[in-house]
Amino acid sequence: MADKPRQLPLDLALMPRYGAEDFLVSPCNEAAYALIERWPDWPHPVLRLVGPEGAGKTHLAVMWAERAGATVADAAAVTLPAVPELAGAPALVVEDCDRSPLDEHAFFHLLNALRSTGSSLLLTARTAPEAWGLATPDLLSRLRQSPAVDIGAPDEALLRAVLVKLFVDRQLVVDTNVVESILPRMERSLAAAQRLVAALDREALSRGRRITRPLALAVLATLAMGES
Structure with a gap:
Protein backbone atom coordinates (compact mmCIF):
# COMPACT_ATOMS: atom_id res chain seq x y z
CA MET A 1 0.00 0.00 0.00
CA ALA A 2 1.43 3.35 -1.00
CA ASP A 3 2.37 5.79 1.72
CA LYS A 4 0.04 8.68 2.24
CA PRO A 5 1.46 11.68 0.35
CA ARG A 6 2.83 14.48 2.49
CA GLN A 7 1.01 17.77 2.30
CA LEU A 8 2.92 21.00 1.88
CA PRO A 9 1.98 23.08 4.93
CA LEU A 10 1.46 26.78 4.44
CA ASP A 11 3.79 28.60 6.82
CA LEU A 12 1.17 30.97 8.18
CA ALA A 13 2.38 32.67 11.33
CA LEU A 14 -0.11 32.49 14.17
CA MET A 15 -0.85 35.95 15.49
CA PRO A 16 0.14 36.17 19.16
CA ARG A 17 -2.67 36.71 21.64
CA TYR A 18 -1.73 39.43 24.10
CA GLY A 19 -4.93 39.81 26.10
CA ALA A 20 -4.83 39.90 29.89
CA GLU A 21 -6.86 36.69 29.91
CA ASP A 22 -4.11 34.99 27.87
CA PHE A 23 -1.29 35.78 30.33
CA LEU A 24 -0.40 32.88 32.61
CA VAL A 25 0.81 34.05 36.02
CA SER A 26 3.33 31.93 37.92
CA PRO A 27 6.07 32.50 40.53
CA CYS A 28 8.59 33.40 37.79
CA ASN A 29 6.56 36.34 36.46
CA GLU A 30 4.16 37.32 39.24
CA ALA A 31 6.30 40.28 40.41
CA ALA A 32 6.35 41.72 36.87
CA TYR A 33 2.63 41.11 36.48
CA ALA A 34 1.91 42.81 39.81
CA LEU A 35 3.85 45.95 38.82
CA ILE A 36 2.04 46.17 35.49
CA GLU A 37 -1.27 45.89 37.31
CA ARG A 38 -0.13 48.43 39.91
CA TRP A 39 0.28 51.28 37.40
CA PRO A 40 -0.04 54.28 37.76
CA ASP A 41 1.18 53.71 41.32
CA TRP A 42 4.76 52.98 40.20
CA PRO A 43 7.84 53.63 42.33
CA HIS A 44 9.43 55.52 39.42
CA PRO A 45 8.13 56.92 36.09
CA VAL A 46 10.52 54.60 34.21
CA LEU A 47 10.35 50.84 34.68
CA ARG A 48 12.56 48.20 33.08
CA LEU A 49 11.17 44.74 32.31
CA VAL A 50 14.03 42.25 32.00
CA GLY A 51 13.89 38.61 30.96
CA PRO A 52 14.96 36.03 28.36
CA GLU A 53 13.49 35.71 24.88
CA GLY A 54 9.91 34.51 24.94
CA ALA A 55 9.49 35.12 28.68
CA GLY A 56 6.40 37.27 28.20
CA LYS A 57 7.90 40.77 28.16
CA THR A 58 6.01 41.83 25.04
CA HIS A 59 2.79 40.32 26.37
CA LEU A 60 3.08 42.34 29.58
CA ALA A 61 4.10 45.45 27.64
CA VAL A 62 1.05 45.22 25.38
CA MET A 63 -1.20 44.65 28.40
CA TRP A 64 0.23 47.75 30.04
CA ALA A 65 0.01 49.77 26.82
CA GLU A 66 -3.71 49.05 26.60
CA ARG A 67 -4.15 49.93 30.26
CA ALA A 68 -2.13 53.16 30.07
CA GLY A 69 -3.01 54.24 26.53
CA ALA A 70 0.67 53.96 25.68
CA THR A 71 2.42 54.16 22.34
CA VAL A 72 4.56 51.09 21.56
CA ALA A 73 7.86 51.54 19.70
CA ASP A 74 10.92 49.47 18.97
CA ALA A 75 14.21 50.80 20.33
CA ALA A 76 15.45 51.28 16.76
CA ALA A 77 12.64 53.82 16.24
CA VAL A 78 14.05 56.14 18.91
CA THR A 79 15.79 58.73 16.74
CA LEU A 80 16.17 62.48 17.22
CA PRO A 81 13.44 63.34 14.66
CA ALA A 82 11.05 60.92 16.40
CA VAL A 83 11.64 62.17 19.95
CA PRO A 84 8.97 64.94 19.95
CA GLU A 85 6.23 62.56 18.80
CA LEU A 86 7.28 59.78 21.18
CA ALA A 87 7.60 62.18 24.10
CA GLY A 88 4.14 63.54 23.36
CA ALA A 89 2.48 60.21 24.10
CA PRO A 90 0.66 59.89 27.45
CA ALA A 91 2.75 56.78 28.11
CA LEU A 92 5.38 54.91 26.11
CA VAL A 93 6.75 51.39 25.67
CA VAL A 94 10.18 50.94 24.10
CA GLU A 95 10.85 47.31 23.21
CA ASP A 96 14.11 45.35 22.76
CA CYS A 97 16.46 48.00 24.10
CA ASP A 98 19.40 45.59 24.03
CA ARG A 99 18.97 44.11 20.53
CA SER A 100 20.58 46.80 18.41
CA PRO A 101 22.84 49.77 19.09
CA LEU A 102 20.77 52.59 20.55
CA ASP A 103 20.83 56.12 19.26
CA GLU A 104 22.12 57.17 22.67
CA HIS A 105 21.78 60.89 22.03
CA ALA A 106 18.14 60.48 21.03
CA PHE A 107 17.43 58.11 23.90
CA PHE A 108 18.86 60.55 26.44
CA HIS A 109 16.75 63.38 24.97
CA LEU A 110 13.68 61.13 25.14
CA LEU A 111 14.25 60.41 28.83
CA ASN A 112 14.61 64.13 29.54
CA ALA A 113 11.48 64.98 27.56
CA LEU A 114 9.41 62.31 29.32
CA ARG A 115 10.67 63.52 32.68
CA SER A 116 9.41 67.02 31.90
CA THR A 117 5.97 65.76 30.84
CA GLY A 118 5.62 63.24 33.66
CA SER A 119 4.79 60.41 31.25
CA SER A 120 5.40 56.79 32.21
CA LEU A 121 7.94 54.72 30.26
CA LEU A 122 8.26 50.94 30.13
CA LEU A 123 11.47 49.49 28.67
CA THR A 124 11.92 45.82 27.75
CA ALA A 125 15.24 44.04 27.34
CA ARG A 126 16.89 40.69 27.89
CA THR A 127 19.68 42.21 29.97
CA ALA A 128 20.52 45.12 32.26
CA PRO A 129 21.79 48.42 30.77
CA GLU A 130 25.35 47.56 31.78
CA ALA A 131 25.30 44.88 29.06
CA TRP A 132 23.98 47.14 26.28
CA GLY A 133 27.39 48.52 25.32
CA LEU A 134 26.42 52.12 26.08
CA ALA A 135 29.08 54.78 25.57
CA THR A 136 27.19 57.65 27.25
CA PRO A 137 27.79 57.65 31.02
CA ASP A 138 24.86 59.99 31.73
CA LEU A 139 22.46 57.71 29.85
CA LEU A 140 23.71 54.63 31.67
CA SER A 141 23.40 56.43 35.00
CA ARG A 142 19.85 57.54 34.21
CA LEU A 143 18.82 54.02 33.21
CA ARG A 144 20.36 52.55 36.34
CA GLN A 145 18.16 54.83 38.43
CA SER A 146 15.04 53.20 37.03
CA PRO A 147 13.83 50.09 38.89
CA ALA A 148 13.89 46.75 37.10
CA VAL A 149 11.64 43.76 37.51
CA ASP A 150 12.96 40.42 36.32
CA ILE A 151 11.07 37.58 34.69
CA GLY A 152 12.74 34.29 35.53
CA ALA A 153 12.91 30.97 33.72
CA PRO A 154 9.52 29.21 33.69
CA ASP A 155 8.85 26.51 36.25
Whole structure:
Protein backbone atom coordinates (compact mmCIF):
# COMPACT_ATOMS: atom_id res chain seq x y z
CA MET A 1 0.00 0.00 0.00
CA ALA A 2 1.43 3.35 -1.00
CA ASP A 3 2.37 5.79 1.72
CA LYS A 4 0.04 8.68 2.24
CA PRO A 5 1.46 11.68 0.35
CA ARG A 6 2.83 14.48 2.49
CA GLN A 7 1.01 17.77 2.30
CA LEU A 8 2.92 21.00 1.88
CA PRO A 9 1.98 23.08 4.93
CA LEU A 10 1.46 26.78 4.44
CA ASP A 11 3.79 28.60 6.82
CA LEU A 12 1.17 30.97 8.18
CA ALA A 13 2.38 32.67 11.33
CA LEU A 14 -0.11 32.49 14.17
CA MET A 15 -0.85 35.95 15.49
CA PRO A 16 0.14 36.17 19.16
CA ARG A 17 -2.67 36.71 21.64
CA TYR A 18 -1.73 39.43 24.10
CA GLY A 19 -4.93 39.81 26.10
CA ALA A 20 -4.83 39.90 29.89
CA GLU A 21 -6.86 36.69 29.91
CA ASP A 22 -4.11 34.99 27.87
CA PHE A 23 -1.29 35.78 30.33
CA LEU A 24 -0.40 32.88 32.61
CA VAL A 25 0.81 34.05 36.02
CA SER A 26 3.33 31.93 37.92
CA PRO A 27 6.07 32.50 40.53
CA CYS A 28 8.59 33.40 37.79
CA ASN A 29 6.56 36.34 36.46
CA GLU A 30 4.16 37.32 39.24
CA ALA A 31 6.30 40.28 40.41
CA ALA A 32 6.35 41.72 36.87
CA TYR A 33 2.63 41.11 36.48
CA ALA A 34 1.91 42.81 39.81
CA LEU A 35 3.85 45.95 38.82
CA ILE A 36 2.04 46.17 35.49
CA GLU A 37 -1.27 45.89 37.31
CA ARG A 38 -0.13 48.43 39.91
CA TRP A 39 0.28 51.28 37.40
CA PRO A 40 -0.04 54.28 37.76
CA ASP A 41 1.18 53.71 41.32
CA TRP A 42 4.76 52.98 40.20
CA PRO A 43 7.84 53.63 42.33
CA HIS A 44 9.43 55.52 39.42
CA PRO A 45 8.13 56.92 36.09
CA VAL A 46 10.52 54.60 34.21
CA LEU A 47 10.35 50.84 34.68
CA ARG A 48 12.56 48.20 33.08
CA LEU A 49 11.17 44.74 32.31
CA VAL A 50 14.03 42.25 32.00
CA GLY A 51 13.89 38.61 30.96
CA PRO A 52 14.96 36.03 28.36
CA GLU A 53 13.49 35.71 24.88
CA GLY A 54 9.91 34.51 24.94
CA ALA A 55 9.49 35.12 28.68
CA GLY A 56 6.40 37.27 28.20
CA LYS A 57 7.90 40.77 28.16
CA THR A 58 6.01 41.83 25.04
CA HIS A 59 2.79 40.32 26.37
CA LEU A 60 3.08 42.34 29.58
CA ALA A 61 4.10 45.45 27.64
CA VAL A 62 1.05 45.22 25.38
CA MET A 63 -1.20 44.65 28.40
CA TRP A 64 0.23 47.75 30.04
CA ALA A 65 0.01 49.77 26.82
CA GLU A 66 -3.71 49.05 26.60
CA ARG A 67 -4.15 49.93 30.26
CA ALA A 68 -2.13 53.16 30.07
CA GLY A 69 -3.01 54.24 26.53
CA ALA A 70 0.67 53.96 25.68
CA THR A 71 2.42 54.16 22.34
CA VAL A 72 4.56 51.09 21.56
CA ALA A 73 7.86 51.54 19.70
CA ASP A 74 10.92 49.47 18.97
CA ALA A 75 14.21 50.80 20.33
CA ALA A 76 15.45 51.28 16.76
CA ALA A 77 12.64 53.82 16.24
CA VAL A 78 14.05 56.14 18.91
CA THR A 79 15.79 58.73 16.74
CA LEU A 80 16.17 62.48 17.22
CA PRO A 81 13.44 63.34 14.66
CA ALA A 82 11.05 60.92 16.40
CA VAL A 83 11.64 62.17 19.95
CA PRO A 84 8.97 64.94 19.95
CA GLU A 85 6.23 62.56 18.80
CA LEU A 86 7.28 59.78 21.18
CA ALA A 87 7.60 62.18 24.10
CA GLY A 88 4.14 63.54 23.36
CA ALA A 89 2.48 60.21 24.10
CA PRO A 90 0.66 59.89 27.45
CA ALA A 91 2.75 56.78 28.11
CA LEU A 92 5.38 54.91 26.11
CA VAL A 93 6.75 51.39 25.67
CA VAL A 94 10.18 50.94 24.10
CA GLU A 95 10.85 47.31 23.21
CA ASP A 96 14.11 45.35 22.76
CA CYS A 97 16.46 48.00 24.10
CA ASP A 98 19.40 45.59 24.03
CA ARG A 99 18.97 44.11 20.53
CA SER A 100 20.58 46.80 18.41
CA PRO A 101 22.84 49.77 19.09
CA LEU A 102 20.77 52.59 20.55
CA ASP A 103 20.83 56.12 19.26
CA GLU A 104 22.12 57.17 22.67
CA HIS A 105 21.78 60.89 22.03
CA ALA A 106 18.14 60.48 21.03
CA PHE A 107 17.43 58.11 23.90
CA PHE A 108 18.86 60.55 26.44
CA HIS A 109 16.75 63.38 24.97
CA LEU A 110 13.68 61.13 25.14
CA LEU A 111 14.25 60.41 28.83
CA ASN A 112 14.61 64.13 29.54
CA ALA A 113 11.48 64.98 27.56
CA LEU A 114 9.41 62.31 29.32
CA ARG A 115 10.67 63.52 32.68
CA SER A 116 9.41 67.02 31.90
CA THR A 117 5.97 65.76 30.84
CA GLY A 118 5.62 63.24 33.66
CA SER A 119 4.79 60.41 31.25
CA SER A 120 5.40 56.79 32.21
CA LEU A 121 7.94 54.72 30.26
CA LEU A 122 8.26 50.94 30.13
CA LEU A 123 11.47 49.49 28.67
CA THR A 124 11.92 45.82 27.75
CA ALA A 125 15.24 44.04 27.34
CA ARG A 126 16.89 40.69 27.89
CA THR A 127 19.68 42.21 29.97
CA ALA A 128 20.52 45.12 32.26
CA PRO A 129 21.79 48.42 30.77
CA GLU A 130 25.35 47.56 31.78
CA ALA A 131 25.30 44.88 29.06
CA TRP A 132 23.98 47.14 26.28
CA GLY A 133 27.39 48.52 25.32
CA LEU A 134 26.42 52.12 26.08
CA ALA A 135 29.08 54.78 25.57
CA THR A 136 27.19 57.65 27.25
CA PRO A 137 27.79 57.65 31.02
CA ASP A 138 24.86 59.99 31.73
CA LEU A 139 22.46 57.71 29.85
CA LEU A 140 23.71 54.63 31.67
CA SER A 141 23.40 56.43 35.00
CA ARG A 142 19.85 57.54 34.21
CA LEU A 143 18.82 54.02 33.21
CA ARG A 144 20.36 52.55 36.34
CA GLN A 145 18.16 54.83 38.43
CA SER A 146 15.04 53.20 37.03
CA PRO A 147 13.83 50.09 38.89
CA ALA A 148 13.89 46.75 37.10
CA VAL A 149 11.64 43.76 37.51
CA ASP A 150 12.96 40.42 36.32
CA ILE A 151 11.07 37.58 34.69
CA GLY A 152 12.74 34.29 35.53
CA ALA A 153 12.91 30.97 33.72
CA PRO A 154 9.52 29.21 33.69
CA ASP A 155 8.85 26.51 36.25
CA GLU A 156 7.42 23.17 35.17
CA ALA A 157 3.83 24.13 35.95
CA LEU A 158 4.01 27.26 33.80
CA LEU A 159 5.75 25.46 30.95
CA ARG A 160 3.05 22.78 30.98
CA ALA A 161 0.29 25.39 30.97
CA VAL A 162 1.97 27.29 28.12
CA LEU A 163 2.30 24.14 26.00
CA VAL A 164 -1.38 23.36 26.49
CA LYS A 165 -2.36 26.95 25.67
CA LEU A 166 -0.21 26.99 22.52
CA PHE A 167 -1.82 23.77 21.30
CA VAL A 168 -5.30 25.16 22.03
CA ASP A 169 -4.49 28.43 20.24
CA ARG A 170 -3.64 26.40 17.13
CA GLN A 171 -6.75 24.23 17.58
CA LEU A 172 -4.60 21.12 17.97
CA VAL A 173 -5.97 18.18 19.94
CA VAL A 174 -3.07 16.65 21.85
CA ASP A 175 -3.22 13.94 24.51
CA THR A 176 -1.89 14.67 27.98
CA ASN A 177 0.76 11.96 27.61
CA VAL A 178 2.29 13.90 24.70
CA VAL A 179 2.75 17.00 26.84
CA GLU A 180 4.12 14.98 29.75
CA SER A 181 6.58 13.21 27.45
CA ILE A 182 8.08 16.33 25.89
CA LEU A 183 8.08 18.45 29.04
CA PRO A 184 11.16 16.92 30.73
CA ARG A 185 13.06 16.68 27.43
CA MET A 186 12.67 20.20 26.07
CA GLU A 187 14.62 23.38 26.72
CA ARG A 188 13.05 25.15 29.68
CA SER A 189 12.05 28.40 28.04
CA LEU A 190 8.83 29.83 26.68
CA ALA A 191 10.53 30.64 23.38
CA ALA A 192 11.45 26.95 23.01
CA ALA A 193 7.84 25.98 23.71
CA GLN A 194 6.65 28.32 20.96
CA ARG A 195 9.16 26.91 18.45
CA LEU A 196 8.29 23.32 19.36
CA VAL A 197 4.53 23.72 19.03
CA ALA A 198 4.92 25.56 15.71
CA ALA A 199 7.17 22.75 14.41
CA LEU A 200 4.72 20.07 15.60
CA ASP A 201 1.85 21.88 13.90
CA ARG A 202 3.76 22.01 10.59
CA GLU A 203 4.88 18.39 10.78
CA ALA A 204 1.44 17.05 11.70
CA LEU A 205 -0.13 18.98 8.84
CA SER A 206 2.48 17.81 6.33
CA ARG A 207 1.87 14.19 7.33
CA GLY A 208 -1.89 14.58 7.56
CA ARG A 209 -2.01 13.04 11.00
CA ARG A 210 -2.55 14.03 14.60
CA ILE A 211 0.28 14.74 17.02
CA THR A 212 1.29 11.56 18.81
CA ARG A 213 4.02 10.87 21.34
CA PRO A 214 6.42 9.32 18.76
CA LEU A 215 5.89 12.23 16.38
CA ALA A 216 6.43 14.77 19.16
CA LEU A 217 9.65 13.11 20.31
CA ALA A 218 10.93 12.89 16.74
CA VAL A 219 10.29 16.60 16.12
CA LEU A 220 11.87 17.47 19.45
CA ALA A 221 14.98 15.48 18.50
CA THR A 222 15.16 17.20 15.11
CA LEU A 223 14.96 20.62 16.74
CA ALA A 224 17.67 19.66 19.22
CA MET A 225 19.97 18.54 16.39
CA GLY A 226 19.40 21.81 14.55
CA GLU A 227 20.38 23.82 17.62
CA SER A 228 23.49 21.78 18.45
